[in-house]
Amino acid sequence: MMDAINIENLSKSFGTHRVLDSLDMAVPAGSIFGLVGENGAGKTTIMKIILGLLAGDGGSIRIFGEDISASSTTIGYLPDVPSFYGYMNAIEYMTLCGKIGGIEAGKLKSRTTELLDLVGIGNVKTRISNYSRGMKQRLGIAQALIAEPDILICDEPTSALDPSGRRDILDIIRDQGGETTVIFSTHILTDVERICDQVALLHHGRIVMSGSIEELERSHRSNEIILEFGSAGDRTRFVAALESLDRPYRQDRSSVVVAGDKTGSVIDILHDAGLMPLRMDVVEPDLEKLFMEMVE
Numbered sequence: 001m002m003d004a005i006n007i008e009n010l011s012k013s014f015g016t017h018r019v020l021d022s023l024d025m026a027v028p029a030g031s032i033f034g035l036v037g038e039n040g041a042g043k044t045t046i047m048k049i050i051l052g053l054l055a056g057d058g059g060s061i062r063i064f065g066e067d068i069s070a071s072s073t074t075i076g077y078l079p080d081v082p083s084f085y086g087y088m089n090a091i092e093y094m095t096l097c098g099k100i101g102g103i104e105a106g107k108l109k110s111r112t113t114e115l116l117d118l119v120g121i122g123n124v125k126t127r128i129s130n131y132s133r134g135m136k137q138r139l140g141i142a143q144a145l146i147a148e149p150d151i152l153i154c155d156e157p158t159s160a161l162d163p164s165g166r167r168d169i170l171d172i173i174r175d176q177g178g179e180t181t182v183i184f185s186t187h188i189l190t191d192v193e194r195i196c197d198q199v200a201l202l203h204h205g206r207i208v209m210s211g212s213i214e215e216l217e218r219s220h221r222s223n224e225i226i227l228e229f230g231s232a233g234d235r236t237r238f239v240a241a242l243e244s245l246d247r248p249y250r251q252d253r254s255s256v257v258v259a260g261d262k263t264g265s266v267i268d269i270l271h272d273a274g275l276m277p278l279r280m281d282v283v284e285p286d287l288e289k290l291f292m293e294m295v296e
C-alpha cells in the first residue's frame with residue numbers, strides 16, 4: 001500500500017532543545033493513524049511540519065510520493081486548541097473558512113450544510129462564543145473537512161472532552177477513514193484502540209514502535225497467565241513448583257502471574273503438583289502495557 005506520508009530522518013530543535021531526533025514515520029494511505037506520546041513528546045511539532053507550518057531541520061518528507069515542497073495534496077487540520085471568531089455562528093465561520101480555502105460559492109453552501117449535519121450541529125444557530133468544548137471540537141472537524149482533504153490531521157481532539165463527547169468525536173473521525181487518511185494524536189490509549197488501525201509511539205524524539213495494533217500486541221509481548229488458588233497452601237505449593245523449574249512469575253495479593261509461556265506447560269505444572277486453581281485466565285497485552293514497557 002502506498003504511504004500517504006513518509007518521513008525519513010527528520011530532526012527538529014528549538015534552540016538547544018532537540019524535539020525530534022532522526023525520526024522515521026510512515027502513514028499508510030487510507031489508515032486511521034494514532035500518534036501517541038506523552039505531553040511534550042513532539043506530536044504537535046510533527047503535525048505542524050507535515051502541514052508546512054514549521055520547517056524541519058533536515059530529513060525528507062514525502063506526501064503521496066511527492067516531496068512536501070512540491071505536494072499538491074489537500075490537508076485538513078484540527079488544531080489542539082482551535083480558535084474561532086466567537087461572534088460568528090457556525091455557518092458564518094464555515095463560509096469564512098471556505099472562502100479562504102478558495103471554495104466556489106455554490107459548492108461552499110451545500111458543503112457547509114452537509115458538514116454541519118455530519119458533525120451534529122446543523123441545527124445550532126447560536127454564536128460560537130456560547131458553544132461547549134464538545135461543540136467547538138465538532139465545528140473544528142467540520143472546518144477541517146471543508147476543502148475535502150485527502151489527509152485529515154487531528155491534534156488531541158478528544159483530550160478535553162468527557163466520555164460521551166469523546167465517543168461522538170471518535171465516531172465522526174472514524175467515519176472519515178478509508179477515503180481520507182487520518183492522523184490522530186493523543187495520549188489516551190483507549191481512544192487509539194477504539195478507532196485507529198495503525199499506531200506509532202513517539203518517545204525521546206523518535207518513533208519507538210509502530211504498526212497495526214494487532215501486530216504490536218502480537219510481536220512485542222507474550223501473554224500472561226493469571227492464577228488464583230483457593231488456599232494459601234495451594235498457592236505456596238504452586239510458587240514452589242515454579243521456583244524449582246526456574247519459571248519467572250510475580251505475585252500480588254490474590255493471584256500469581258506467570259509470564260511468557262504456552263498455557264500447556266502451566267497446566268502440566270498444576271497437574272504434577274496435584275493442584276486445581278480457582279481461576280486461571282490468559283491475559284492479552286494491551287496498548288497501555290506495551291507503551292509503559294517502551295517508555296520505562
Ligand SMILES: Nc1ncnc2c1ncn2[C@@H]1O[C@H](COP(=O)(O)OP(=O)(O)OP(=O)(O)O)[C@@H](O)[C@H]1O
Pocket residue numbers: 014019037038039040041042043044045046080
Ligand atoms: N515554538 C517553540 N519554541 C520553543 N519550544 C517549543 C516550540 N514549540 C514546541 N516547543 C517545545 O517542543 C516540545 C514538543 O512540543 P509539542 O507541542 O510538539 O509536544 P506535544 O507532543 O504536542 O505535547 P502536548 O501533548 O503537550 O501537546 C515541548 O517541550 C515544547 O515546549
